[in-house]
Amino acid sequence: MSQATLTLSSKNYSSWSLRGWLLCRMAGLDFTEVLVEMDDEARQELLLLSPSVLVPRLTHKTVTVWDTLAIAEYLHEISPKAGLWPKDLAARARCRSVSGEMHSGFHNLRSALPMNLKARHEKFKIFSGARPDVERVKAIWTECLADSGGPWLFGSAPTVADAMYAPICTxxxxxxxxxxxxxxxxxxxxxxxxxxxxxxxxxxxxxxxxVELEVEF
Known part of the structure; x- marks a missing residue:
């Protein structure tokens, strides 16, 4: 029986749930998924960013941790050999920086291009406010791949940064x-x-x- 549970919301729309799930799988953690019921009340709480809806939320043994980067750090502590962060100090510092940048920024991109894995647009006009965010993502990827040699952002294996930017790829x-x-x-x-x-x-x-939310969560 799994000693961990990961509470998630919509797999189609929730990029943060995806990030938390990827990190747990990358760390090799055995966990059970628990999906939040998306009723009207939960939807409103998500839109208001209420602290009563903590997703993704990892419960492992007696520990409960939420917030994607906090989950990443916890997983690194219990599974340091999983390689969630690069071994090299400078690369690790940059990995944390670009992961933190995704965690706290890119609000216009999230609003203009909400995650929807079922949708495909042959053409889509990105409003001007989101274009700098798109260009910044491109710059981050370019710099990381150039310095590491790829194919992942920090070398031969995926790290926290790749989990953080995976929803942007979608x-x-x-x-x-x-x-x-x-x-x-x-x-x-x-x-x-x-x-x-x-x-x-x-x-x-x-x-x-x-229902697709107008605000990314």
Whole structure:
């Protein structure tokens, strides 16, 4: 029997749930998924960012931890050999920086390009306020791949940064965001990642009654 549970919301729409789930799988944690019922009250709480809806939320033995980066740090402490953070000090500092930047920023991108794994747009006009966010993501990917040599952002294996930016790869696919070849190859690799493919299967199977929220959560 699993000693851990991970509380999630919509697999189709919740990028934070995806990030927490990826991190747990990357750490090799045996856990049971618990899905939040998306009734009207829960939906309103999510829209208001109420602290009573803590997703993703990891409960492991006697420990409960929420917030994606807090989950990442906890998993690193219990599974240091999983390689969630790079071994090199400078690379680890940059990995934490770009992960933190995603954690706290890119609000216009999230609003303009909400995660929706079931949707595909052949063309999509991105409003001007979100374009700097898109360009900043491209710059981060370019710099990280150039310094590490790829194919992941920090070398030969995925780290916390790849989990943090994986939902952006799905957004870029959904909204047909144009990428230069190296960035397109990176995004395609992430989209082909078996873990992300497994999550996407769950998203596709999710009932269509779930209403897409106007605010990313």
């Amino acid at each position: 957004r870029f696919r959904t909204y047909a965001v144009d990428l230069e070849p190296r960035l397109a190859a990176y995004a395609e690799m992430v989209l082909s990642w078996p873990l992300l493919a497994e999550w996407t299967e769950g998203a596709i199977a999710e009932p269509d009654e779930i």
